Amino acid sequence: MSFFTNEQTIFFVDDDAALREANVQTLDLAGLAVETFSDAQQVLPRIDADFPGVVVTDIRMPGMDGLELRAAIHAIDPGIPVVLITGHADVAMAVRALHDGAFDFLAKPFASDHLVGVVRRALAHRALILDNRRLVTAVAAIDSPLIGESTAMLRLRETIMQLAQADFDVLIEGETGTGKELVAHMLHRQSRRSAASLVAVNCAALPQDLAEAELFGSDLVDRTTGKLGQAGRVRSAHRGTLFLDEIDTMHLAVQAKLLRVIEEREVQPLGAGAPEPVDLRVVAAVKTDLMDAVRAGTFREDLYYRLHVVKLRIPPLRERRSDIPQTFAYFLDEAAAKMGRQGFQIDDSVRRHLVEHDWPGNVRELKNFAYSVVLDLPSDPGLSSMPADASLSERLRRFEATIIHDTLTQTQGNIAETMARLGIPRKTLYDKMQRHRIDPKQFRN
Known part of the structure; x- marks a missing residue:
């Protein structure tokens, strides 16, 4: 756990004592908690993935410089904001550091209110990251989480x-x-x-x-x-x-x-x-x-x-297509674990379907598709397998029939309960049973 778990803290790193003192005074007057370091190496033992604050560091320092410190901090947690202080000659270097993950940079000489503004934005950014992590952790404790990072x-x-x-x-x-x-x-x-x-x-x-x-x-x-x-x-x-x-x-x-x-x-x-x-x-x-x-x-x-x-x-899924690969992978792993079929690879036709399909049935349709992909892989003798050249529509048709059959088995042919579990209207269920030649009477005691 971090040394500072309840308060957002600024770690200010600079080997110049006069600059440290001046900038600390600025941050103190703005009501911000700050701790100073003259050596970048002193900072790392105080940083972990729960650190709620921001690191502000000069680039040019003896020993470990600011760029090396930024890389070391982001190896611990890339979500910790690092603000770089740079001289005029190092601006190009600082810009490259932004592409590598630095939050922002301050070119000397900089105004006091500019320092405070950048630090406040960085603290707000860090708070949002930690809040999202806590939410994801809380949701992960529930059996079937809402998946996606959009x-x-x-x-x-x-x-x-x-x-x-x-x-x-x-x-x-x-x-x-x-x-x-x-x-x-x-x-x-x-x-x-x-x-x-x-x-x-x-x-x-x-x-x-x-x-x-x-x-x-x-x-x-x-x-x-x-x-x-x-x-x-x-x-x-x-x-x-x-x-x-x-x-x-x-x-x-x-x-x-x-x-x-x-x-x-x-x-x-x-x-x-x-x-x-x-x-x-x-x-x-x-x-x-x-x-x-x-x-x-x-x-x-x-x-x-x-x-x-x-x-x-x-x-709906079509409004957050970036979540489709992660959601599909979750259900694919779930299906594979239930059927003891880990270690397989999906083919290009599956990838194309994930990208091109509009998923009108949303997550439920995507989950069924993931299960159908696992079901149709080469399997144990006890499990029937689709021909290798079977079309995608045939795979989905067969999987739909399997789902309806299994649900009717679990409900002992109770139509109302089967409708509720599958989330489809009565007419739709009867149409699908007729299409797949499934008689609900055979499931009743």
Whole structure:
């Protein structure tokens, strides 16, 4: 760990005592913490990857010069800003150092406010780097992280971590396969509610005639079984998080009752004499702008504004193409580890597909593609293999059939649960089952 973990500190390195004293006074008057060194070698034992500050160093010094010090510091952590002080004759050298990773340089003689301004920018830059690292570390502790280092993904992860503790209701907007449920889980796991349950509801999979009982519960006795009704998803999320996916598909009558839950934080099950208080956070998700449904008259405007306290938009892959190689590599490694098939190389056709394809199914489609690549490699005798000359479309078609088959096996042919797990509408699932000649009845007990 660094000697300075809680305070941003400037290490000022110069063999000229008079210059050190003058510049330290300038930085002190600006309210900046500074420590001085006359020898560059003295600095290195004080630097590690957690160092939160900035190094300002003269270039020309006996022994280790400023350029050598910059290289040694960046060997420890290239994210530590190093500001070089140079004489007029060394400006060209300093410019080359910028290309090698120096943060900035100050040409003598420089104004005091110029020194302070450069140092403040460097400190802000270092703080941002360390904050992003902490966010990435926190997100990495979650089972399936949001992968990517694009500006959009860094901003999304930072916002999630900030909102997690705020306990506001959140509306997540993102296309199919962008990871809306993953974001909901991240919000829950990093919140004060993490000890309780996250209850996920796919509103599109709720039968209209059973939706109220499923969501709000029922205190009525079932005439067939003689048993008391169900608790309902809202009551099950007490002290936790209620995640409502595809909320725009919810029937208007159910929306009216949900509005009361959100406004009053109470729920009245079917047959109950009085409402019950519930302590929960509501996270809702939609594929498109929910206001479109309001304009179309299929979603209540008052419910929209109750949900729209905070909106998180997940960018599709086509808007952050720089994240595709890293995301693909993550899922490729995951698939290889599960199937015991490490140490293989992807071919040019796969690389071309990664670059040229628009990924309308986003991360889910990319993950399925990574698994299909691993599945179609030469395998153990127990695993069937595609012909070497099989087209990409045939590989994807076969992999889609495998995914549907495996999911139906896991759900024992339950169509609603299969739809929820695959994240596709009922008609789409039936179309795909018909195309692949899959009969859901064969999976039922």
